[in-house]
Amino acid sequence: MKHPIRSLRLSLRKLLHLAMLSTLLAALLSACAPPPTGESGVAGPAExxxxxxxxxxxxxxxxxxxxxxxxxxxxxxxxxxxxxxxxxxxxxxxxxxxxxxxxxxxxxxxxxxxxxxxxxxxxxxxxxxxxxxxxxxxxxxxxxxxxxxxxxxxxxxxxxxxxxGPATFFYRRDLFEQAGLPSDPESVAQMTRTWPDFIEVAKKLTDPANQRWALGNASDIVYTNFAHRNLFDADWNCAVNNELAVRLLTYAQEARNAGVDAKVANWSPEWQTLLGNGSIAMQYGGAWFGGFLKGWLKPEGVDWEGKWGIFEVPEDPGQNWxxxxxxxxxxxxxxxxxxxxxxxxxxxxxxxxxxxxxxxxxxxxxxxxxxxxxxEPDPFFGGQKTRAIWVDIAVNKTKPFITTPMDAQAEQIFMSYVTRALDQGLDPQTTLDEACIEIEKQTAPDKEEALKLRR
Missing domain, CATH: 3.40.190.10 (Periplasmic binding protein-like II)
Incomplete structure (x- = not known):
């Protein structure tokens, strides 16, 4: 008869020995196995x-x-x-x-x-x-x-x-040349220093018989100073009927009456088609618009490099969109x-x-x-130093402006009244006074909610 304690010790030794062999065998098999992830098979802690x-x-x-x-x-x-x-x-x-x-x-x-x-x-x-x-x-x-x-x-x-979004007008150099106008940025800037000057240039650019207009929509003239801002004053009272807004709408009506705009809404399919086929000579936009021109706005197979330039907004170049x-x-x-x-x-x-x-x-x-x-010059813009112009606008020319929680809704109402005034030839002051009444009415709930936080 075997001693029970001794038999147990022998059994434990065998079990430990078998366990060590099993561990060693598993390690060898793992080393020989195909890698689980990637070509290297290494899945580090970060991954x-x-x-x-x-x-x-x-x-x-x-x-x-x-x-x-x-x-x-x-x-x-x-x-x-x-x-x-x-x-x-x-x-x-x-x-x-x-x-x-x-x-x-x-x-x-x-x-x-x-x-x-x-x-x-x-x-x-x-x-x-x-x-x-x-x-x-x-x-x-x-x-x-x-x-x-x-x-x-x-x-x-x-x-x-x-x-x-330091903002400027973007213009087609080749369309200026076709209209018999200088196309270099310095000359274009000189020709468009005031809104009356701008409208005179727009008239020369426009040729409806050949499907060419200076602007997609005359409302851009108003939008230059009110894009996403300045719709309310510092006390959050509607400000789109002030002297500046009335004056810009008057200029926009003058442009519309001169026939220099295609009467299409910005960002609409019609606008994109006209811009793509060279029917719009000038377009207002923030610096980001340059990226759009280089990307999704450029028609497939069309080479626009060197055909565009920019110039500052007439009278008040410190704009942001x-x-x-x-x-x-x-x-x-x-x-x-x-x-x-x-x-x-x-x-x-x-x-x-x-x-x-x-x-x-x-x-x-x-x-x-x-x-x-x-x-550095930008080849897409004919070698013009567009970035330097935008830096100057952003750092030196853009004045403080007012934004509020009501701006998105107020802007829609405001621009709908601008469109109405352009389409129907309505009195600018009367139209914008009515716009303010509607803005105050429709934005009242959001204003009250925001004022609670402000207080």
């Missing part, structure tokens, strides 16, 4: 634990983000980007709905200047001044009015400035990763300038302007 952040925006932001994606993912290999583009209005409508529902928002979202005040007032966006974001460190490096637009009445910063922000919804569970992307994209001159080079989204980040690219 295994990568965080994916969802980003909402509208075209051409995807092109801008792709211009810095490789740099960002090299700096933060543990963060991946899910870039989701959708139509402009869909971004804001879906964001409002998801914030109201408390679910469904992305980790990072674009917000356009004409909509930012609605989100400032309604809440649902992360205060970027708090830890761990500490965005306040960048305040003095941003264009001042842009920072103010994203600041709530109680001091919260609910979005981070991306781009601004558009611009956007990036924000983090409060419901995001990946706020730190989201902030790393925003900071990398918008608070680094190199990132801002790569995106600007890709899509002409003009940086709100002032250190970006130190890059030599802002003094």
């Amino acid at each position: 295994a634990q990568a965080t994916t952040i969802t980003i909402w925006g509208w075209p051409a932001a995807d092109v801008a983000f792709e211009a810095i994606r490789s740099d960002f993912e090299a700096a933060y290999p543990d963060i991946k980007l899910d870039i989701q583009m959708m139509p402009f209005d869909d971004v804001h409508n879906k964001l409002l709905a998801s914030l109201a529902a408390g679910a469904g928002a992305p980790d990072v979202t674009m917000i356009e200047i004409n909509h930012i005040d609605r989100f400032v007032a309604k809440g649902g966006l992360t205060n970027l001044l708090e830890e761990p974001f500490n965005a306040g460190q960048y305040k003095d490096e941003m264009v001042a009015y842009k920072w103010a637009q994203a600041t709530a009445p109680d001091g919260r910063l609910v979005a981070f400035p991306w781009d601004i 558009g611009g956007s922000f990036l924000a983090i919804p409060e419901q995001s569970t990946k706020k730190e990763a989201a902030w790393k992307f925003i900071e990398f994209a918008l608070a680094r001159a190199d990132s801002q300038n790569k995106m600007f080079a890709a899509v002409d989204y003009f940086p709100a980040y002032i250190p970006a302007f130190e890059d030599p690219m802002y003094q």
